[in-house]
Amino acid sequence: MILGSLISYPRAIVLGLLQGVSELFPVSSLGHTVILPGLLGWNVHQNAPYFLSFLVLTHLATALVLLGFFWRDWVRILKGIGRSLRDRGIAPGDADAKLGWLLVVGTIPAGIIGLLLQDTLRKAFASPKTAAAFLVANGVLLYAAELLRRRAPQTETDDDVRIARRVGFPDATVVGAIQSLALIPGFSRSGAAMGGGLFVGLSHKDAARFAFLLATPIIGAAAVLKLPQLFGHDGNGVRGQAFVAAVCSAATAYLAVRFLMRFFETRTLTPFAVYCFCAGLAATVYFVS
Amino acid sequence: MLAGMRTDRLLVGLAVLLGIALIVVAVVYWAEPAKSLPSFFPGHRAGSNHHHTKHGIAAFLVGLACFVFAWFRTGPKRAAPVA
Numbered sequence: 362m363i364l365g366s367l368i369s370y371p372r373a374i375v376l377g378l379l380q381g382v383s384e385l386f387p388v389s390s391l392g393h394t395v396i397l398p399g400l401l402g403w404n405v406h407q408n409a410p411y412f413l414s415f416l417v418l419t420h421l422a423t424a425l426v427l428l429g430f431f432w433r434d435w436v437r438i439l440k441g442i443g444r445s446l447r448d449r450g451i452a453p454g455d456a457d458a459k460l461g462w463l464l465v466v467g468t469i470p471a472g473i474i475g476l477l478l479q480d481t482l483r484k485a486f487a488s489p490k491t492a493a494a495f496l497v498a499n500g501v502l503l504y505a506a507e508l509l510r511r512r513a514p515q516t517e518t519d520d521d522v523r524i525a526r527r528v529g530f531p532d533a534t535v536v537g538a539i540q541s542l543a544l545i546p547g548f549s550r551s552g553a554a555m556g557g558g559l560f561v562g563l564s565h566k567d568a569a570r571f572a573f574l575l576a577t578p579i580i581g582a583a584a585v586l587k588l589p590q591l592f593g594h595d596g597n598g599v600r601g602q603a604f605v606a607a608v609c610s611a612a613t614a615y616l617a618v619r620f621l622m623r624f625f626e627t628r629t630l631t632p633f634a635v636y637c638f639c640a641g642l643a644a645t646v647y648f649v650s
Numbered sequence: 651m652l653a654g655m656r657t658d659r660l661l662v663g664l665a666v667l668l669g670i671a672l673i674v675v676a677v678v679y680w681a682e683p684a685k686s687l688p689s690f691f692p693g694h695r696a697g698s699n700h701h702h703t704k705h706g707i708a709a710f711l712v713g714l715a716c717f718v719f720a721w722f723r724t725g726p727k728r729a730a731p732v733a
Binding site: 445446448449450465469472473476477586 | 692704705707708711712715718721722724725726
């Protein structure tokens, strides 16, 4: 096989654009990256080292976009964490410090489960058929989160203060652990985290904000850990395509996060639940028949 | 009150011990290939030269979390948290 033909540039552009949108929309980026090539009949092996290396940069691009979008928040959060470490405690009213530690506590279970089970789960469930079936389950999960959510009182004007007041450390652990569902292609990280946020009493906007902040270190760290793979033997033949896909992914991720932060000011997860259910069902029927 | 203080100290002591143990485990994962890991370690595999770097990172991060917990637990008591 000619290495240059592993993933063509047009396909890299499509996969990059798709990754940027689907990573942040609660519709499972991994699921779409597995299902779409299957639907289009592309000869892409989702578990092959070259494909995993190709995806590394698109994930890194998404994480950098999130970091850039919430840059000011991250500076405040890191300063808050620094203050709390210096004072050996979270001062009453220090929402930035509380939010920072909520993110740390939420990241630990997702990080550990990801580090230990990522490869196993991806290998076990990477077929388009299973990804399509899990996309249906993702739709059900999003709708269930809407049905079971607690009504959020709108009191404080600052988003981070609201999140810090509403979310406790056990809640953050649960929301962080739920994110790990995204290791299974078809389940969405942001969807699971937003659903968890709604369940603990956040508004849609705050749940989305918390989910994006929580996702940034996880997506970024996972990508950075796999970067050597891209620059090693496994990246031969896909490096250029990965860079092009990363640029596309960054562009759509930026548009997606901007859109979603406005969307969730007034709207719910229900449209995404319906999309996942219908698209997953249609893809399942296609792959089974 | 005294009992509470004793429990607090016990928790801090346990967190520090666990933190040290986990950092040692992390170093072992980074330094030794899978075949040389103690048999009770997850990831031990006879004849494998693979280094379980990710297992090491996970152990290191949890160890660090134990130290942070101990650090906060030994800090000055505060009246009321934000939540």
